[in-house]
Amino acid sequence: MNANVKAPDASVTPMMAQYLSIKADYADALLFYRMGDFYELFFDDAAAAAEALDIALTKRGKHDGDDIPMCGVPVHAAEGYLLTLIRKGFRVAVCEQMEPPSEAKKRGAKSVVRREVVRLVTPGTLTEDTLLDARRHNYLAALARVRDDWALAWCDISTGAFHVMPVGQSRIGAEIARLSPSELLTTDAVDETMREVLGDLCVWPTVLGAASFDSTAAEGRLCTAYGVSTLSGFGTFDRAELSAMGAVVDYLDITQKGALPRLTPPRSEATSRLMQIDAATRRNLELTHSLQGGRAGSLLSVIDRTVTAAGARLLERRLSSPSRDLSVIRGRLEAVRWAVETPLADRLRDALRRVPDLDRALSRLALDRGGPRDLAAVRNACEQAADILRMLGGTDLPTTLDEARAALSGFDALRGTLAAALVADPPLLARDGGFIAAGHDAALDEARQLRDEGRGVIARMQADYAQQAGISGLKIKHNNVLGYFIETTATHRDRMLQPPLSDTFIHRQTTANQLRFTTVELSEIETRILNAGGEALDIEKRLFADLRAQVLDAAPALSGLALGLAEFDLSLSLADLSRARDWTMPQVDDSRAFRIEGGRHPVVEAALEASGTPFVANDCALDAGDGAAVMLLTGPNMAGKSTFLRQNALIALLAQMGSFVPARAARVGLVSQIFSRVGASDDLARGRSTFMVEMVETAAILNQADDRALVILDEIGRGTATYDGLSIAWAVLEHLQAVNRVRGLFATHYHELTQLAGKLDGVRNATVAVKEWQGEVIFLHEVRDGAADRSYGVQVAKLAGLPAPVIERARTVLQALEEGERERAAPKALIDDLPLFSAAAAAPPTQSKVASEAEERLAALNPDDLSPREALQALYDLKALTQA
Numbered sequence: 001m002n003a004n005v006k007a008p009d010a011s012v013t014p015m016m017a018q019y020l021s022i023k024a025d026y027a028d029a030l031l032f033y034r035m036g037d038f039y040e041l042f043f044d045d046a047a048a049a050a051e052a053l054d055i056a057l058t059k060r061g062k063h064d065g066d067d068i069p070m071c072g073v074p075v076h077a078a079e080g081y082l083l084t085l086i087r088k089g090f091r092v093a094v095c096e097q098m099e100p101p102s103e104a105k106k107r108g109a110k111s112v113v114r115r116e117v118v119r120l121v122t123p124g125t126l127t128e129d130t131l132l133d134a135r136r137h138n139y140l141a142a143l144a145r146v147r148d149d150w151a152l153a154w155c156d157i158s159t160g161a162f163h164v165m166p167v168g169q170s171r172i173g174a175e176i177a178r179l180s181p182s183e184l185l186t187t188d189a190v191d192e193t194m195r196e197v198l199g200d201l202c203v204w205p206t207v208l209g210a211a212s213f214d215s216t217a218a219e220g221r222l223c224t225a226y227g228v229s230t231l232s233g234f235g236t237f238d239r240a241e242l243s244a245m246g247a248v249v250d251y252l253d254i255t256q257k258g259a260l261p262r263l264t265p266p267r268s269e270a271t272s273r274l275m276q277i278d279a280a281t282r283r284n285l286e287l288t289h290s291l292q293g294g295r296a297g298s299l300l301s302v303i304d305r306t307v308t309a310a311g312a313r314l315l316e317r318r319l320s321s322p323s324r325d326l327s328v329i330r331g332r333l334e335a336v337r338w339a340v341e342t343p344l345a346d347r348l349r350d351a352l353r354r355v356p357d358l359d360r361a362l363s364r365l366a367l368d369r370g371g372p373r374d375l376a377a378v379r380n381a382c383e384q385a386a387d388i389l390r391m392l393g394g395t396d397l398p399t400t401l402d403e404a405r406a407a408l409s410g411f412d413a414l415r416g417t418l419a420a421a422l423v424a425d426p427p428l429l430a431r432d433g434g435f436i437a438a439g440h441d442a443a444l445d446e447a448r449q450l451r452d453e454g455r456g457v458i459a460r461m462q463a464d465y466a467q468q469a470g471i472s473g474l475k476i477k478h479n480n481v482l483g484y485f486i487e488t489t490a491t492h493r494d495r496m497l498q499p500p501l502s503d504t505f506i507h508r509q510t511t512a513n514q515l516r517f518t519t520v521e522l523s524e525i526e527t528r529i530l531n532a533g534g535e536a537l538d539i540e541k542r543l544f545a546d547l548r549a550q551v552l553d554a555a556p557a558l559s560g561l562a563l564g565l566a567e568f569d570l571s572l573s574l575a576d577l578s579r580a581r582d583w584t585m586p587q588v589d590d591s592r593a594f595r596i597e598g599g600r601h602p603v604v605e606a607a608l609e610a611s612g613t614p615f616v617a618n619d620c621a622l623d624a625g626d627g628a629a630v631m632l633l634t635g636p637n638m639a640g641k642s643t644f645l646r647q648n649a650l651i652a653l654l655a656q657m658g659s660f661v662p663a664r665a666a667r668v669g670l671v672s673q674i675f676s677r678v679g680a681s682d683d684l685a686r687g688r689s690t691f692m693v694e695m696v697e698t699a700a701i702l703n704q705a706d707d708r709a710l711v712i713l714d715e716i717g718r719g720t721a722t723y724d725g726l727s728i729a730w731a732v733l734e735h736l737q738a739v740n741r742v743r744g745l746f747a748t749h750y751h752e753l754t755q756l757a758g759k760l761d762g763v764r765n766a767t768v769a770v771k772e773w774q775g776e777v778i779f780l781h782e783v784r785d786g787a788a789d790r791s792y793g794v795q796v797a798k799l800a801g802l803p804a805p806v807i808e809r810a811r812t813v814l815q816a817l818e819e820g821e822r823e824r825a826a827p828k829a830l831i832d833d834l835p836l837f838s839a840a841a842a843a844p845p846t847q848s849k850v851a852s853e854a855e856e857r858l859a860a861l862n863p864d865d866l867s868p869r870e871a872l873q874a875l876y877d878l879k880a881l882t883q884a
């Protein structure tokens with residue numbers, strides 16, 4: 001990237017030498033080099049940034065005889081530019097001036113201001129609200145391998161959450177898809193297969209040296225980070241887990257330059273307690289993103305009614321990781337039930353709407369990147385918590401919410417301190433002061449009074465001087481160079497520069513139209529104002545540091561508070577959804593039952609609602625005793641097979657994340673894994689055909705599904721020749737029934753498969769009903785017992801607007817094929833007999849007659865001889881002829 005950056009030598013300026021030596025440590029990042037009010041970029045960095053940011057590329061001085069390319073961004077607008085660069089995949093090293101230029105000058109005229117990189121900004125290590133999506137987690141993850149053990153650790157430094165888990169090699173893709181980290185750390189030891197898995201997920205890892213992943217060093221690193229002498233208080237971790245956690249902490253150290261963020265103690269997450277959903281299933285069920293890639297059209301977008309950012313993040317987390325633990329699921333469902341029934345719901349949600357993003361405020365404060373507004377966020381969160389506690393009073397709550405309520409108390413003292421110390425609406429930055437409330441600190445009040453009085457004195461002085469000089473337009477002004485000065489227009493030059501006025505007014509500067517003066521008295525006042533102002537600022541900064549320390553002391557409890565509020569928000573928002581959409585509480589148990597009455601697809605239903613079409617609810621019963629329970633669904637195209645398949649998977653998933661479900665009644669025996677496959681789409685970029693992708697995914701199901709899995713296969717085998725596809729679908733179904741013993745839904749156009757229903761235990765047929773009326777199909781969207789007799793593909797094609805001759809021809813071919821089948825003749829021979837392109841010949845004769853008459857008249861016309869009016873008339877005649 002920086003091929004033209006050479007090592008510093010004697011010919012370079014001291015500043016360039018400093019730049020080059022800093023840049024050498026950050027070869028793979030853009031270096032934002034602070035120069036006064038700008039961050040400057042040089043050489044290749046400048047070229048890359050200018051292009052990415054669409055800003056001007058200029059030059060500055062020479063290096064080795066060549067111009068140095070340069071571009072810059074103003075410091076006050078840097079966040080916006082950073083965001084663009086991070087989104088475009090760059091990492092940015094922010095290099096600040098570590099002393100004022102005056103200090104550097106003391107070391108000699110040629111000295112350069114001391115500069116250091118204070119932070120490496122990468123996608124996984126952001127904390128600024130402007131750079132983050134408030135409603136989503138921003139995970140930094142590390143994938144580690146020690147011998148044959150793999151582990152994943154991940155943290156969100158903007159909230160402090162830190163997790164770790166061992167992961168089987170075959171599950172890595174699924175887990176990374178679940179977390180969808182913004183940045184993934186690996187070593188170069190990651191092999192080709194793993195690189196392919198990551199490539200499939202569009203994850204381009206940040207590769208660290210082996211030292212970052214060293215599991216022995218990791219223990220020390222973690223102990224230092226948490227200020228403990230042993231990790232055993234947090235649980236036991238295997239080598240791979242330590243290695244992954246160590247890499248995360250090491251990377252934080254590198255990127256944050258030692259300012260370690262607040263991290264909660266690492267929590268082990270056991271995959272065995274979560275419903276397993278692999279990457280393809282997540283995509284296919286459109287859980288958090290639609291197949292088009294955006295959030296709109298996803299399940300998340302339809303169910304998200306949370307009113308706080310932390311609530312939204314909790315919802316996404318639950319949706320991505322539904323539980324397999326009955327008591328957890330039931331606890332959450334009870335919480336939603338309480339929220340559905342409580343008369344307090346609206347008031348509680350109103351209070352929650354005022355809850356700020358406490359987690360992110362805390363993490364900025366911990367990194368010393370926070371400001372007064374973050375302190376105010378803590379204050380406001382505590383206030384809302386107190387309000388909510390008051391509203392709840394002694395109400396009986398289900399366990400989950402009772403625990404959440406407990407987390408809301410104990411902040412009275414902190415709330416009191418912050419409320420007394422801060423103004424109502426403090427500024428973003430501590431730098432300019434003005435955030436500590438009057439009356440909080442006597443010394444501050446005094447300094448402020450002096451400063452403000454000084455300002456009052458200046459106003460009075462201006463009036464006195466104007467009178468003394470006899471110049472009504474005389475003003476006292478302030479700028480950063482002169483400080484306070486007296487200004488008159490140049491027309492008063494002679495009088496002002498001569499006695500007696502020149503005895504009082506000391507001339508300082510002449511500009512084009514103005515004269516500027518000072519007086520002894522003004523200088524004195526200025527010093528007093530400056531001193532008082534400076535002192536006020538110092539006091540405010542000290543108070544800020546105090547308050548920050550108090551907040552950080554309470555950080556673990558405040559994290560609990562944030563989670564408690566998020567839990568209330570989530571339960572209340574799911575309850576709101578359930579009431580509005582008429583959802584019901586599912587019964588989740590240890591059985592292998594799956595019984596849905598009147599189930600609906602939440603996303604399709606919402607989309608149909610917009611067009612005023614009602615959604616047809618359908619039952620689904622997969623009663624598995626010991627064996628399999630598979631529903632084989634046939635039915636015309638467009639009848640609603642895919643919708644039905646997916647809605648049942650979504651109902652299982654919603655139930656186990658602890659939500660009510662879109663159904664009249666639902667009983668869900670715990671589901672361990674959900675697999676959902678649709679006849680796959682091409683993956684040409686990776687050189688795999690449609691069919692290959694489909695088979696790879698099918699293999700994964702057959703190899704992994706256990707008897708608690710819910711498997712949804714939509715038209716498996718359609719990507720190859722009919723008989724191959726049918727045979728594969730047949731064998732797959734047999735395997736899922738006999739070996740995997742799954743509960744499953746299988747949609748197919750291979751009507752031959754329906755014969756299996758009579759032969760295999762637990763396999764039954766169902767079909768989506770349609771009515772046929774005058775050769776057209778009418779979709780009823782009703783799932784019934786039995787098998788479909790045909791696909792109505794031709795009718796659907798007609799609805800899609802295929803030209804009439806093509807439809808006619810398709811009907812003829814279909815009829816011939818069906819007759820051939822009945823008579824057991826070879827279908828190919830039959831098709832050979834048919835005139836393939838006889839559409840015109842087969843078309844109704846009237847049409848060709850009209851066409852030829854129109855053609856004759858058209859041929860008789862000579863456009864050159866026609867007036868526009870006649871031409872228009874001819875056009876009308878021709879059109880009338882074709883419509884006759």
Ligand SMILES: Nc1ncnc2c1ncn2[C@@H]1O[C@H](COP(=O)(O)OP(=O)(O)OP(=O)(O)O)[C@@H](O)[C@H]1O
Pocket residue numbers: 604608614615616617635636637638639640641642643644781
């Ligand atoms: N239960 C329902 N109630 C109302 N409309 C429905 C229902 N199910 C599906 N639809 C409508 O029918 C459309 C087609 O549904 P879907 O894609 O599930 O059909 P399909 O049978 O899988 O078709 P194909 O075999 O062509 O893939 C949906 O987009 C939706 O608008």
